[in-house]
Amino acid sequence: MKFANRVESLPPYLFAEIDKKRQAAIARGVDIINMGIGDPDQPTFKHIVDAMHKALDDPSTHNYPPYQGMKEFREGVVKWFEKRFGQKFDADKECVSLIGSKEALHNCIFATIDKGDIALLPDPAYPVYKSSTILSGGKPYVTPLLEKNNWLPDLTKIPSDVAQKANIIMVGYPNNPTGAIAPLEFYDEVIAFAKKYDLIVLSDNAYSELTFDNYVAPSIFQAKGAKDVALEFHSLSKTYNMTGWRVGFAVGNEKVIKALSTVKTNIDSGVFKAIQRAAITAFDTPKEIIQKNISLYKERRDVAIKGLRELGWNIKDPIKGTFYLWLPIPPSFKASTDFASAMLDKCGIVVPPGSGYGEYGEGYFRIALTIDKKRIEEGILRMKKEGLVFAQACSVK
Ligand SMILES: Cc1ncc(COP(=O)(O)O)c(C=O)c1O
Known part of the structure; x- marks a missing residue:
């Protein structure tokens, strides 16, 4: 073999x-x-499970879902996003449903990294960023996350010839594995860096709702100009105890959404509609x-x-x-x-x-x-x- x-x-x-x-x-x-x-x-919270039972009983949820996600789901996403982060997105062009964020991280790296392209990745990090870069034929260039820098990458240490050859930069806060958080100014810096070197920014915000002591995590889209260069991955896994359900979403730059959707359309057939309906209920979970x-x-x-x-x-x-x-x-x-x-x-x-x-x-x-x-x-x-x-x-x- x-x-x-x-x-x-x-x-x-x-x-x-x-x-x-x-x-x-x-x-x-x-x-x-x-x-x-x-x-x-x-x-998983009871009202979400109840919504799932109801959705399952409706045969119209049983066939293939739309590739990009049901319209009601995407509308639920953009409504939640505006309420939570104060940022508006077009549900048709700037949003896509995900079978959890793990597949989407992979598929988006696959959609943006050609053989030999450099991906600027944090280290330590969620292992998928690196393995998907390798699977896509790309070259990971790691920027260390060090305690002395509050576990944020020092972008000034990335050589300009490396940044010029790179195509994406990956960031993820609140951070797995360090538990670190990023201030909004960090995203300003990342966006300026991305614009300077013509990079796509992929922001993994799987833990945005899992925060303590009155800390409220930002989205990269609260930073000016983010939509020009960025896409952000969100997941229902950790917020609503839904890891097994496999549902999430990405919002962001229209062209990046389109590239991700093109890959996804060719290899998966979307999120079960009953799960999308339950997810819509999840977005309205009482605080x-x-x-x-x-x-x-x-x-x-x-x-x-x-x-x-x-x-x-x-x-x-x-x-x-x-x-x-x-x-x-x-x-x-x-x-x-x-x-x-x-x-x-x-x-x-x-x-x-x-x-x-x-x-x-x-x-x-x-x-x-x-x-x-x-x-x-x-x-x-x-x-x-x-x-x-x-x-x-x-x-x-
Ligand atoms: C940083 C980070 N991103 C993404 C994921 C993927 O989550 P899911 O595929 O369940 O949405 C995880 C899961 O542990 C994670 O830690």
């Missing part, structure tokens, strides 16, 4: 690898605490329901941070966005994979090693707050018992 080089050249998909190890540990009878994947543990869900994550965040501080981690400010904690591995470990393996083997805790998110993720690991706070407390206890603390010298109470 022969397989395409592009498949052979991909590194193994991080979460699939982690899942294999997790399954093996479960088979050995280990009581696993899974802090690995950002998959909400709470059910209190979302807030209750956020409070749950906030409580877990605070429990985790308190425990980790007691184990010696110097966590200055609690994260303001996403449900991830991004932490340095203890200095006694050389590589993040060694630390992740020790966490699994000694404590039965699954955490992804930072290196899975790129070379600048080395030296870190990520915790997903998608488990009950009691399990987080149990995890902290196991770490303490096994000596998996940040520094031996710290005072562990």
Whole structure:
């Protein structure tokens, strides 16, 4: 059998690898605490499930959906976007439905990157940006996200000959895996940079609604001139606990929407209409329901941070966005994979090693707050018992 080089050249998909190890540990009878994947543990909100039941009972939802998404869905999107971010979009030309944002990130990179083209990507980052660039025959050029820069890329460090050869720049805040947020001025800078070098900006805003402590995340479209160059991906996955439903949307520059839609039209047949109807209901979710869900994550965040501080981690400010904690591995470990393996083997805790998110993720690991706070407390206890603390010298109470 022969397989395409592009498949052979991909590194193994991080979460699939982690899942294999997790399954093996479960088979050995280990009581696993899974802090690995950002998959909400709470059910989809009831009013959305109810809307789905109703939509399913209507046979008119059972056939192929329109490629770009139902008109009512796109109208629901642009109405939500205007209410949330104060920005207007044309539902027909500047909006498309997505089967979750993961496929769209891939398809949009596929639509914008030719063989040999450079994609300016953050690192560490959601692994799809890099793998889709490689699958498209492009060359990733990574801009490091460093703590000293608040995990924002330093665009002034990108050599101008590289920027000239690049075709896209990818940004994503609130950020997976670092939990960092971006001020609106950052988007101004990105847009100016993109205009200077004729780049398309792809903004991944999957966590826009998952924020804490009264922080409200912006959209890139609140920055002036963004529509000239940008497209933004949104997902219902994390906001409404809908990861399994596979629904999201992109809004932005008409030409980029058209290019993405052209690829999608040729390879998928859209989002199940019943799901689109349920999604329309999701857009009208009362604030209190979302807030209750956020409070749950906030409580877990605070429990985790308190425990980790007691184990010696110097966590200055609690994260303001996403449900991830991004932490340095203890200095006694050389590589993040060694630390992740020790966490699994000694404590039965699954955490992804930072290196899975790129070379600048080395030296870190990520915790997903998608488990009950009691399990987080149990995890902290196991770490303490096994000596998996940040520094031996710290005072562990
Ligand atoms: C940064 C980021 N973007 C996009 C996605 C994809 O989400 P979905 O395909 O469920 O919309 C994820 C999922 O974890 C993510 O972390």
